[in-house]
Amino acid sequence: MIIEDFTMLGTTVPEPIKSDGRVSVCSAGFSAELGLIRIYPLARSGVPNRWNTYRVPLEKNPKDNRKESWKLKADRQGAAFEHINQVFAQVGQMKPSYRADALRGCIVGSIAQANAKKMSLAILHPQICDIDYDFNPESPDSPELKLFEVGDAPKQQGSKRFPYIPRLHFNDEDGHHHLQVRDWGCYEFMRKYPYRHRELPKALRLTEYSSLLVGNFNQHRNSWLIISVLNGLREANPALFELEVRMTNAAV
Numbered sequence: 008m009i010i011e012d013f014t015m016l017g018t019t020v021p022e023p024i025k026s027d028g029r030v031s032v033c034s035a036g037f038s039a040e041l042g043l044i045r046i047y048p049l050a051r052s053g054v055p056n057r058w059n060t061y062r063v064p065l066e067k068n069p070k071d072n073r074k075e076s077w078k079l080k081a082d083r084q085g086a087a088f089e090h091i092n093q094v095f096a097q098v099g100q101m102k103p104s105y106r107a108d109a110l111r112g113c114i115v116g117s118i119a120q121a122n123a124k125k126m127s128l129a130i131l132h133p134q135i136c137d138i139d140y141d142f143n144p145e146s147p148d149s150p151e152l153k154l155f156e157v158g159d160a161p162k163q164q165g166s167k168r169f170p171y172i173p174r175l176h177f178n179d180e181d182g183h184h185h186l187q188v189r190d191w192g193c194y195e196f197m198r199k200y201p202y203r204h205r206e207l208p209k210a211l212r213l214t215e216y217s218s219l220l221v222g223n224f225n226q227h228r229n230s231w232l233i234i235s236v237l238n239g240l241r242e243a244n245p246a247l248f249e250l251e252v253r254m255t256n257a258a259v
Contacts, residue, residue, distance in 0.1 A: 013038050013046070014060045014101045014109075017220050017235025019189040021051045032191060035128055035222060035234050037101075043113050043128040044075045045222065053091040057235070058106075061095040071225050073127040107240045114240075117181035118221065118231055127228065131219045132241050133177035138188075138208050140171040169197055171204045175233055177219070186221065188233045211236045 015036045023030050031048030034055070038044055046065065055061055064080040079094055101109060113130045115121050121129040173188040188207075196203075196210045211217075218240040223231045 008066070009062065009064050010038050010040065010044075011062050011098065012040065012060055013044070013063050013095075015055045015057050016043075016237065017057065018049075018054055018191045019232075019234060020191050020194040024048055033234075035220060037110060037113065039109070042075070043126075043130075043220075044077055045073075045128060046077050046079065048078070049091055053095075055091070055095045055097070058101050059097055060099040060101055062098050063095050073223075073225065073228075075126075075128045076225075103239050106237075110237075110240055114218075117179035118184060119179075119181040121221075121223075121231075122229055127223045128234075129221055130237065130240070131177075131179055131221060133175075133179055133217070133219055134215075135176070135178055136213055136215065136217060136219075137176045138173055138213065139176065140173055140204065141187075142171060169194060170201075171197065173204070173207055175219070184231075186231055186233050188236075190233065190235045192235075212238055214238070216241055 013036050015034060017035050019033045021030045021032050029048070030051060032051060032054060033045055033047035034049055035043065035045045046063070047068070065077040066080045068076045068078040079091075081094075110130060113128075114132060115124070115126070115129045117131070118129075173193055174185055175188055176183070176185050178184070190211070193207055193211065196207060200206070207213075213236055216238070218237045220234045220237055221231050222234050223229070
């Protein structure tokens with residue numbers, strides 16, 4: 008089938024495909040016809056930009072029975088995988104003023120609710136977002152490996168080549184979570200600036216009003232990750248705004 012209105016919302020860090028070794032990314036986006044969907048695998052080169060809208064031919068992914076999962080419709084040689092820019096035809100862009108209304112139906116109160124509805128993609132409005140990092144000693148850039156000058160360092164790809172793996176602490180309506188961030192942009196930032204990972208919140212524009220696009224794992228469907236941080240989908244807390252106004256007026 009051909010989707011006329013796929014808007015890209017996020018892509019995950021490139022990882023090798025176990026079956027053939029190709030390095031690919033997983034994308035997630037929105038279609039008014041289908042709701043939130045993922046398209047994978049995609050090659051690293053030519054991946055569409057966030058918030059742009061595309062016409063793209065798709066077919067169900069036979070290795071993934073989650074209803075949101077699709078892959079590019081391709082010939083037997085898999086040409087669509089390698090020539091993404093020839094497959095995704097841009098037809099527009101989701102303007103900032105339209106995003107909140109367009110994605111309203113994709114928002115759930117919690118991961119528990121998403122599990123109960125058997126969703127594999129969802130948008131959350133989290134509370135109290137904070138970022139920390141898992142230290143990865145097997146990374147070729149790990150300070151431990153450099154300290155001991157290991158000559159034959161392990162060849163790691165994807166997120167495993169980075170010494171620090173970002174995670175977000177946040178609360179939803181049903182509890183606390185500590186999920187790994189898989190957003191490609193995070194890892195691209197750490198690749199370019201390996202000693203500035205503490206600046207990721209600023210690079211993500213992460214605030215108390217940010218939203219999270221989350222997805223589960225095909226093999227472990229109650230385990231979730233963060234695909235991307237989205238902004239502009241909810242208004243600032245009115246009560247907080249009123250409190251700030253009162254405090255400002257009192258100071259005056």
